[in-house]
Amino acid sequence: MDTTLQDPLVGQVLDGRYRIDSRIAVGGMATVYRAVDTRLDRVLALKVMHPALAVDASFVERFIREAKSVARLAHPNVVQVFDQGNDGSYVYLAMEYVAGCTLRDVLRERGALQPRAALDILEPVLAALGAAHRAGFVHRDMKPENVLIGDDGRVKVADFGLVRAVDTVTNTTGTVLGTVSYLAPEQIEDGTADPRVDVYACGVMLYEMLTGDKPHDGDSPAVILYKHLHEDVPPPSAAVPGMAYELDEMVASATARTPALRPYDAVALLAQVRDGRGRLDEDQLDAVPPQALAVDHDNGDDRTTVIPRALTTPRPLPADGDDHASGPALDRTSRFASPPPPPPSRRRSGIRRGPAAIVVAVLLALGLGAGVWYINSGQFTKVPPLLAKTQDEAEDRLQDAGLEVGKVSHAHSDTVKRGTIIGSDPEPGARIRVNDAVSFTISDGPETVRVPALAGQKLGEAQDQLRKDGLDPGMVTREFSEDVPRGSVISARPADGTKVRAGTAVALVVSKGAPIDIPDVTGSDEADARSELTEAGLKVKIATERVTSSEYDKGQVVRQTPKSGGRAAEGDTVTLTLSKGPEMIEVPDVVGDSVDDARQALEGAGFEVDEDRGLFGIFGDEVKSQSVEGGRTAPKGSTITIKIR
Template identity: 80%
Template sequence: MDTTLQDPLVGHVLDGRYRVDARIAVGGMATVYRAVDTRLDRVLALKVMHPSLAADGSFVERFIREAKSVARLAHPNVVQVFDQGTDGSYVYLAMEYVAGCTLRDVLRERGALQPRAALDILEPVLAALGAAHRAGFVHRDMKPENVLIGDDGRVKVADFGLVRSVDTVTSTTGAVLGTVSYLAPEQIEQPGAADPRVDVYACGVVLYEMLTGEKPHDAESAAVVLYKHLHEDVPPPSAVVPGLPFELDELVASATARTPAVRPHDAVALLAQAREARFALSEDQLDAVPPQALAAAHDNADDLTSVIPRSLTVPRPLPVNEDDTGAEAEFHRTSRLESPPPLPPRRRGHSRRRVVTIVAAVLLALGLGAGVWYINSGQFTRVPPLLAKTEAQARDRLEQSGLEVSQVKHAYSDSVKRGTVISSDPASGARIRDNDSVALTISDGPRTVRVPDVEGYRLDKARDLLKDSGLDPGMVTRAFSDEVPRGSVISTDPEKGTERRAGSAIALTVSKGRPIDVPDVTGESLQDARADLEEAGLKVKVATEEVNSAEYDKGQVARQTPADGSTAAEGDTVTLTLSKGPEMIEVPDVVGDSVDEARQQLEAAGFSVDEDRGLLGLFGDTVKGQSVAGGESAPKGSTITIKIR
């Protein structure tokens, strides 16, 4: 049976805007649905907190914290958050929908990955986490389940539900958050630790798992896994996959050092190490298929990892001695020429010409061979790895390789530390002549801009102004305002004038209009109720179905949503349900029955019972008459009087 058919939210329009189409996944804290934003006509993912948790303030605060944290991270490798709100008992996030699979799906189907595929996944993950770390946030729950791989090959980090500000003091009462296989030792010893290096550790474990197809510390119980994290180093991947380059062993060892101070200080630093490791590997090493890879997966032309686009900043090294093949072949063909047989004396002149030709061919071959040797060993070198090096370090490396710096340019970068190399021209790994020069591009750090004053602007105009300033419109929260018109911006977070990195998301608070106390119109005619509500500044909608009501006559308002005493915004809609009068039911005939039997029958039918004994019936026990004769109809819940004689 399709379990989505049993989900009450499927087919429901949440908050009057998001039509829930299907359930995607269920977690301990929330359920994720595929939905359509009916206002903007786009597919998105809707993360809805379980209603049982919505009453817990700490859970709601953590849920909203996720929205605010991710909304500020304008990064192509982070799943975006569009909106956050509530609808009755439902607290939800509207998020970017990524059609594809998770890294866990890839590992389950493919086993160990080729080094190139593992690095192609790791690098965008580190870029996303690096943006979070530089913004002051830590993910704290990195694992393959939270790495999404889109059908178009894009890699995105999801589920910032455990995100915590770096300087936040936590009180988790000993509860260990995160998944045990990816926990850093300090998270086990000090639950609630919030430091970028816990994400670095988890990424090292994920890299190990991608390279080997298995977790470094695996056991039947979580307690044993935690013990191994505390007391055992993560083994080198080459111990499981013989032949893996030592550069990958070093990368895993650096990221998973048990002492936090030994690890890279954040994901940006680990990303620089990952790129250096890639540059140091040959094409054959990058494309080597590990024995642990599932053969069926690699025979498939639609390998999920093969669609991951190559990083544009990673040059493709040329094959070693790729220009030698033709020259060496020519040399060997020429050097195998044999001396001709002796000729008669009368052909001596012709013989001399032949000898001269042979000598010239041999000299040409020798010259060509020397030229090949000269070109390959005496004239060319390769540009050394320079990314993430300071300008001084880059100059030293180039000088050691016999190269010079031709030009130094500067550019803004959100992920590369200020003062370090973003790129070089030619790129690292490229072949270049000895004593040639290399141009460097140095990071000036992230470009910062001031948040513009958009207060009082309509939401669409405010969004345009933010984009023109180099910022991204973030999460929209709606609030009442007596001063700001409905649909206009009340404030921004961060506030106007604050400096932020270009591309940062700015949260907007938009006016719902002035608050209105919804009047009570139950019991009124539809005409009177409509007039009262519209006079208060509200719109009216009449429900298509009427309800029976013993309290209100047919045509009167039996129910209203929102109810009396609620607060609504100017222009909000109140739905009215009209009464179709009381439900009429048949009255049982109880004449001749005992009083107890009569009362039991009438109450079971839905009536109240009153007794009329008079003077003669004080001691009687038999019903002699009833106010509504048996077989006739009366409103459900009305009172039937029985006469006792």
């Protein structure tokens, strides 16, 4: 049965503009439809949030905010966001429609990919992620399902920044297993999500493209999560013997369990990938892994063409049609099989070449052949790949290759595991005479230093000490201290004596000195207020603007900042706002008016009213006099007394 027929949105026009033609996919957060923008007459993908989630205002707000941010991220390898809106309970995003399939479809159909194809897919993914990382976005959910490969071979990344706030899947389905397979250890432990979680996921995807399988398997998400936390991603060459060590290096660097050992963002990983690719030869790039699935058809226009054709078709021959025209001449031993004829003799005609001349010619031919054999035979070999191997493993590899172990040195490395090889001299793949020595360098791990004891030092001195020790001064916060003088360091984070990686930022807590209780000087004259605050060890600042006040006379303190009762450090400033006196307004003349009219006029002008009826005005209703004569001014809010007769 066609499930799209059961979808109530299929056939509807959303927001009076987007006609929904069919359903593409359903996820835990939203459903994606193929739709037509009737206003612009173009096909697009419409992502509609599940109505159950749309009732959460904070989630919808985040959905919209991040969608707007991604819409500003214009990159050819990012699925673009065109529009956002809502229609009743439906909140939607209008996005670019990519005709093709996902990387998951390709892996399911083809199994492992040739290294060239894997890298041609990975590089645009990293380019898209790199643009996002440099713009401040983290994808957080990179996996083959979110890598779209168009029918024209273009690679695009979907679902940028749309974090899943609600996990509606609670069983152990393949969807859950597939998602947890790409989570970085820090995501599992504490939910941390910086650019390096995307780097880790890309390393896992590269492993899967090269081998056809995920690096960690298990019967439940818990098993896979445990392996991410406690087991390194194995090198692809363990599953595909003979795979180039440069590919092992890419995977190992991207999937380091310690975030600090990974490339800091996708831009850095892309640089590593391109550098490693440049060191691979054509045979290594085009090697077909045994895990690749057989394809029963040709390169016709079917789903397999979503991998760029350049990856699946033979490379054209050079212009002259000679497939063997390139490469050093010494590698072509067949060219020396028949030595060139000797030059014409300069002897006089009639004198024949004797047996000695024939012997010389034969020896010359044999010498040339022996020389070529010597250059191309077993007298030479190639330096085996040693990167990321232990010293014992490296020595075994050299011995198997007929080489000696040369100088062994040590160096710090932020990316190569402690105790494993950083590099060799000559480099891997270099041509070397058998029995020659190969030197290599072993990683001592990241360079670590101890945080120095900084307590009691002046801030500037402590910051200079950190720089001298190879650390960076970090954020400075200030706290009150009865024991540490103002401006000196109370403590550091990490604490002194802690071993940290060189270049780590150390946060400092600096003393504000002993706390001072701020006195209350409101209502005091400026001079008295200044004297009291100064004696308390505080500085005084007078606000430039004064305010009218019916409560405080001109020149008295109306308010202070900070307020009294709080605490301040010695030398802190208290700002005082002075009164310019009450606002003076004209008093209405109400003599002869009725009591009600008089009260209404005075209160309307901003005064309080008090009635004085005496002994004879108990039953009266006419104002005989008023305490402030009409036409004069009085402070706004003051009381005017009216006598009644």
